Each structure stands twice: as structure tokens, then as C-alpha cells.
Amino acid sequence: MDDKTITLVQDSFAQVVPIKDTAAEIFYADLFETAPHVQPYFANANMAEQGSKLMMTLGIVVNGLRNLPAIVPVAQDLAVKHVDYGVKAEDYAAVGASLLRTLEKGLGDGFTPEVKDAWITAYTTLSGVMIDAAYGTEAAQ
Template sequence: MKTNNIDLVKQTWSLVAQIEMETVGGLFYNRLFELMPEVKPMFSKTPLPEQSKKLLTMLSYVISKLDKLDEIMDEVAKLAQRHTKYGVKDEHYAAVGTALLWTLEKGLGDQWNDSVRLAWTEVYTTLANAMMEVQQEEAGRLRA
């Protein structure tokens, strides 16, 4: 990932992090369920306000470590393994990315621009690809 993109993601996340977690999470999950209603049952065990806090806490942690990604790749792998147990498939990542970018655009308002969109897209794509790779390896082991 480009250093300037990491910096831009960190800067803009600090603005989004000032918004109430339930508000940001509510925007994200509502958009995700509009885009891919079939994933809604995956979230039925945890109330959305609690799920929102978990999501935003994890995002904050990962974003804080973007410039030291090698330090958190084990945690990203564990997160991917949990997602496998929840039934997450590769095609879900595109919808999550779209919902995330939409949520960020709403949360950042005038601060949202092409540079910010590209930075977030690079970061999300890098992390999503790493998670999908772990899930595919896990699926391969289970088939073997």
C-alpha cells in the first residue's frame, strides 16, 4: 500500500471515528443489507448496535496498524477464519467494500473526494484479498 494512501485513510478515519459508532454502523449495515439482503441472517445473533461497535473497533485497530501491516496479518487471518465459520464467501467482500465506501462518503461529506476514495479502495482491497486468500486456503484444507 502506498504511504500517502495509508496516511489519508488514517486522517479521514479520525474524522469518521468522531461520529457515534451506532450511527456509522447503522449506515453501513443498512447499506450492506440493501446491496445483499441474503447476508442479513449472518448478523442475527448480535444486535446491530453491538455489531457496529465490534466492526468500528476492529476497523480502528486495523487502521492504526496499516503502516505495520505485517504485525497484524495473523489477526487478519484469524478474522478471516471466523468469517468462514459465519458463511462469508468471496462475493460478499465486494458488497462490504461498496457499503463501506458509501458509509465513508456519507460520514465525511465535503472531505470525501477521489483521492480519499482511491486510498480507501486500496486499503480495503488489500485487506479483503488477504482475508479471501486465508479463507480459500482454509477451504482447501477442509476439502483435502
């Protein structure tokens, strides 16, 4: 990831932070509507707490993009833990799509094609590493 991509992701995420609770609600509503098969993963979850965890984790990852060697092992560990919840490699695409739609709704006109491309690059990079850690190299391709 180049510096411009990282800056676009970090600057746009900074605009989401003030509406983080709403953004989490939008994200999970979109995810459950567009990928209802993932809803059982959250059957026992307090969704307000889950939303807080999501936004906190996103914040850590986004703020750490300039130091990928520190962030990658954390993302890999998270991915391996998610296997125990039943998460499948193909679920990452649904999560990424819901994340993009959430950012589009939350940022409005600030979600420019350039910002969208930056998020796609960041998400593709990290999800590829996560899928590889949890399911192997073939699943990440």
C-alpha cells in the same frame, strides 16, 4: 500501500470516529439493503454491539496500516472465523462497497476522489489477504 495512502485512510477515519455509532448504523443499513443475502449472518446479533465491534476492528486495522506484518495475521484469523458464519468470498465486495458508501455519507465533502482511492487500495489489499486465508488463492483473485 504507500505512506500517502495510509495517511489519507488514517486521517479520514479519524473524522469518522466521532460519529462511529452512526457510521455503523449507516454501514449495516446499506449492506442489508444492497446485499440482503448477508442479513442472515447477523440473525442472532445485537446490532449495536456488532456496530461497536465493526468500528473497533476498523480502528485497529486502520491504525495498524503502517505495520502490515502485525495486522495481516489478525485479519487472516478473522476471515477464517467468518467462514463459520457462512461468509463467502464474494461477500467481501459487497462489504467494501457498503464501506465506501458509508464513508461518502459520513465524510461528505471530505470524501474526495483521492480519499476514495486510498480506501479502495487499503480495502483491496486487506480483503485479498483475508479471502486468500479463508478460501484460497484462486478466490482472492
